[in-house]
Amino acid sequence: MRRISRKIRKLTAEILDLPQDVVFDLPRMTMIGDRQLYIENHRGVLHFTSDKLRLALSKGELEVTGNGLAIRAIWTEEVFIEGQIIQIQILN
Amino acid sequence: MVNVSWLQTIKGVVTVRIRGDQQEMLVNEATGTGIRLWSIRRTSNGELECELSVGDFFRLRPFLKRTSCRMHVVARRGLPFWLNRLERRKFFAAGLFLFMAGMYLLSSLVWNIEVKGNMKLTEEQVLLAARQEGIYPFQWSFRLDDADVLSKNLVRKLPGAAWVGVQQHGTKIIIEVVENTVPEPLPLYSPRHLIASVDAVVTEVKAEAGRPVVSKNKKVKRGDILISGTIGAGENTQTVVAKGQVKGLVWHEYAISSPLAQKTKVYTGSSKTRWHLLIGDRTLQISGYGKPSFEKYESVKIQEQLSWRGWSLPLGRVKERLMEMREDTRTRSEEEAIALGLLQAKADIVSKEGADAKIVDQNILHQKTENGKVYMKVFFEVEQSIIEEMPLVQMQGE
Numbered sequence: 185m186r187r188i189s190r191k192i193r194k195l196t197a198e199i200l201d202l203p204q205d206v207v208f209d210l211p212r213m214t215m216i217g218d219r220q221l222y223i224e225n226h227r228g229v230l231h232f233t234s235d236k237l238r239l240a241l242s243k244g245e246l247e248v249t250g251n252g253l254a255i256r257a258i259w260t261e262e263v264f265i266e267g268q269i270i271q272i273q274i275l276n
Numbered sequence: 277m278v279n280v281s282w283l284q285t286i287k288g289v290v291t292v293r294i295r296g297d298q299q300e301m302l303v304n305e306a307t308g309t310g311i312r313l314w315s316i317r318r319t320s321n322g323e324l325e326c327e328l329s330v331g332d333f334f335r336l337r338p339f340l341k342r343t344s345c346r347m348h349v350v351a352r353r354g355l356p357f358w359l360n361r362l363e364r365r366k367f368f369a370a371g372l373f374l375f376m377a378g379m380y381l382l383s384s385l386v387w388n389i390e391v392k393g394n395m396k397l398t399e400e401q402v403l404l405a406a407r408q409e410g411i412y413p414f415q416w417s418f419r420l421d422d423a424d425v426l427s428k429n430l431v432r433k434l435p436g437a438a439w440v441g442v443q444q445h446g447t448k449i450i451i452e453v454v455e456n457t458v459p460e461p462l463p464l465y466s467p468r469h470l471i472a473s474v475d476a477v478v479t480e481v482k483a484e485a486g487r488p489v490v491s492k493n494k495k496v497k498r499g500d501i502l503i504s505g506t507i508g509a510g511e512n513t514q515t516v517v518a519k520g521q522v523k524g525l526v527w528h529e530y531a532i533s534s535p536l537a538q539k540t541k542v543y544t545g546s547s548k549t550r551w552h553l554l555i556g557d558r559t560l561q562i563s564g565y566g567k568p569s570f571e572k573y574e575s576v577k578i579q580e581q582l583s584w585r586g587w588s589l590p591l592g593r594v595k596e597r598l599m600e601m602r603e604d605t606r607t608r609s610e611e612e613a614i615a616l617g618l619l620q621a622k623a624d625i626v627s628k629e630g631a632d633a634k635i636v637d638q639n640i641l642h643q644k645t646e647n648g649k650v651y652m653k654v655f656f657e658v659e660q661s662i663i664e665e666m667p668l669v670q671m672q673g674e
Contacts, residue, residue: 228300228304228308229300229303229304230300231300232299232300232303232316232318232324233318234317234318252317253317253318254315254316254317254318255303255313255314255315255316255317255326256314256315256316257312257314257315258303258307258313258314258316259307259312260307260308260310
């Protein structure tokens, strides 16, 4: 049953040309150079230090590596990170 | 540091440090219930430092216990803390308040009053009327009536003012006065008679005021009363300003001499131009030196001055034209000379006796031609105004 619904969603997304993050609850990341990162659709902070930030996603985890990271602002589904960002990794 | 909005500054912002193992859990749970945390950063000794508003600070407490974290406040900012500090410095606060209050009170006083647009009314008169309406220096401006009421009352108080405008500019009150334009009063006349100025035969009597004494075709002598200023009889006698028009026939005798030859000036057409430089009120001739080739001439000067935007500069040029002139002599016939002499005499009468003088008849009594001139004696009969004013002397007491 879940597989069918996912297929239908994928089909509608392709037909209507909808952005994938809306349909599949995927994170949307906006990055300004290496200094600012804006992540939508996260599911909470798992681990936070000044050089590593792990965020929970609907499926998997997101790991941001950098120097002097700081969460400038955080809301339930969005997070705004500042600092020198070196690496972004998605772990499934 | 993050820019904190003014709203958060009013609410008060605290910077806290969180110790414990489940700091991330705390952040997740806090944001899940709508507590806003910002500027979250990790300090070097493993503590989490973040900022939040005072209200959120108290709402965060239950989560601390649940996640077994400890929190302590590092810094406080914003209005509540500032007020708190102010409470300790009571005299400073009182001074601040007194300054504000003083400023407000002083700015709600009327400091000066300006009167504009008065020509006949003096400033003192206007200010006195304004004082009666409550406009005076060091008056509370909130005790003043509305501007329209004030201007209405001031118009009533000030005779000769057509409109009064009252404007308040901060601590200054401007009273603008527009005055009535009163027509010039009529000249006053004292009671009078109208008498004859010359010997004449009356042709027309029009009395506007007073009692006409003469009638048409009556012969009057100089000084006779034409329109009397006393009316009524016996006890009801009254003196008035006699007014009216009386015309009569008057004889004028003219001895006229009219020349038979006439000299006229004629330009021959040849001319010479001289240029002058104008500096200040002095001129300096530049060109056209030397005597002109002709003997008699007239010079016409045209002055041009430099000007810039309505400012005339003390610099310019003068063009002088010397035009050759010739004197011609024209001879007239006797008839022409007579006609010209009569015309001049008539013009003289009209200029002396006024435009309404009408020449009724003319009679050449005597005429002879001698030494290139026509001499004649002419008698003109002119219908003209013959009135003259004579004031009535009041008889006081009998």
